[in-house]
Amino acid sequence: MIPTPLLIMLSPIVVFLVGFLGEELKVKNLREAAAVAASAASVVAVYMLYLMVEAAPDGILVFYLQALPPLGACFEIDMLGVFIALSVALLTFFATLYSVRYMEHDTRLTEFYALLSAMSVGMIGVAFAGDFFTLFVFWELMCISSYVLVAFRKEAWGPIEAGFKYLVMSALGATIIFLAMAFLYGMAGTVNFAQLSNALHGQPMSMWLYIVFGLLVVGFGIKAAIVPMHTWLPDAHPEAPSPISAMLSGMLIETGLYGLCRILFLVYEPPAFGAAIAALSILTMCFANLLALLQPDIKRLLAYSSIAQMGYMLVGLSAGSAYGMLGLTAHIFNHSLMKGLAFLSSGSLIHMTGTREIEKMKGVGRMMPVTTFTMFVALLGLGGVPTTNGFISKFILFSSALGAGMWWLTVIGVINSAFSMAYYLRVLKILVSAPEEGGPKVSEAPLLMVIVTAAMAALIILFGVYPAPIINLADSASKALVNGLGKYIGAVLP
């Protein structure tokens, strides 16, 4: 049956009801407390599920309501699902805590916290789904909440325009995934992942399998911001409120990449998709790094940087080995922390200075030292400087490409990574330079925002010098995906 930790799926309803009561009865801060409590509860629940998965035979848990899995809908939770859900829950907790202070002057806050909770429930459900249609339902839950969260500050024209364009492209991607699901159902007669894998894994590639591969790459690639399909991202990220940008860039696009990885490893074999994914990754890295140099707006620069980091993760996917997937999963966790911290600290800067342009923030660093230090840590981690966790995951990613024989991919990746430091250092240089005469005069950000960003920076440095917990967890996650296919199928089919 359904275990107790999965009751967090009901948290959007709880947050909405408690928030509504708080607004009606005029109790101050009740809805913020409910939202933070719900996100903390989801972290605890995912941790409990992690313990249950470790204790289970074969390391896989299967949950269903009434009917047995191959025909009925089910959750099939393995180590990779738990890892992604843990990253989602952690980032949601930080973003919710941050938005208590950041969004305090906005209206319609009950709906904001309920939708934030719904988006995180959707992402956790995508990580746990054992059935393609269950994944689709949670995918749509995650997407629909994110459309409105991007367009949340509807009094300005920017978020509405960005939200509409994001909606059209993302709904297009979801429909392409649905069509790919229909073709897989036609070929194998089922939508269950284990049964699909049993039927289609190892078959010689025919034209229809190539068509389905193309549809899957385009459909998931629209969400994962792979380059020809990335055009919604540089508009949606700057216009969204900062905690939502952190969630979008930190975990939403990674969830798209997780969906792609899961289905590619289940249905296809690594040599079949390695070359195509390598080509896409080179295109993504180079294009995004070049365009990031030209951006005057700090959040747009970070958005292009997210696209480039997706390119690095695709290097790990194209290697096709467990080591490459180790780099990918470790980088998913690290990138969620680093990019989340970068967006949250830039949110603090924007909140105090009132502008998004980097040139106008000259000298702000000396007036907001803690926030600038956390921005420093985040940007150095994104560039891959040693003693931050970004260095370790990038190292694993690029050396896995060497191990798979694609040395040109490693060379291009390292060049891009070094190139990206150029625009990160430009931001830092402007922040710490001497203040101008007519420049902004600001004080440090509110205490809660500073505490959240400082905690995330501490985690980045901690996992940089002591990466063992994350690497061990990512290792078992990637082995569960690449090598554990037999166990995945065996847990559902006898």
Next chain:
Amino acid sequence: MSKAYSFAGLILSVLLFFSFFLIVANEPFPANSFRHGELVPISPPGEVGPAVSGFLWGYRGFDLLMQALLLFATAMCCIAMLREERR
């Protein structure tokens, strides 16, 4: 000029409406008079509703519950986008 056209159109449609009744009053419609074979008796499927519900809740109950959560989230979205608050 367009007023004359709309008046003419009105007259034409009223005439058409009444001419329909003039034709129909004379001769009934020859339903089923040119058919060849026998009418095949097919019994109606009986209860379709409970059978579909039974399958949906029995095999896909989890998806239906998550669909309900999705509908709740859509209601939240529409409220968040369309609510007017004066502060």
Next chain:
Amino acid sequence: MNEAVVLGSIFALFSTGVYCIAVKRNMIRILLGIEIMLNSGNLAFIYFASLKSGRGFIDPLGQSIVIMSIIIGGCVVAVGLSLVVNAYRHFKTMDVRKLRRLKW
């Protein structure tokens, strides 16, 4: 022959949806393009469900997935229309080519 007709109509519906999203200017027509594409997926599900058993009944899994996907399509269009209402308030037009203020 039958299979070619149905697969051809699935691709025709899909490309009609893509054409609507790519070419049309009115925002509501773009949202309808998304609906048309979802309907092509629904047709594919029903057709493959009918192929599966060939014994006179159609696989119930395909039908239940289509029932639920129609609801999902409705939800996406509902949220899209609420965004269109807000966009009309700001831009005073339904022309998506006027929404060009965000540069690259």
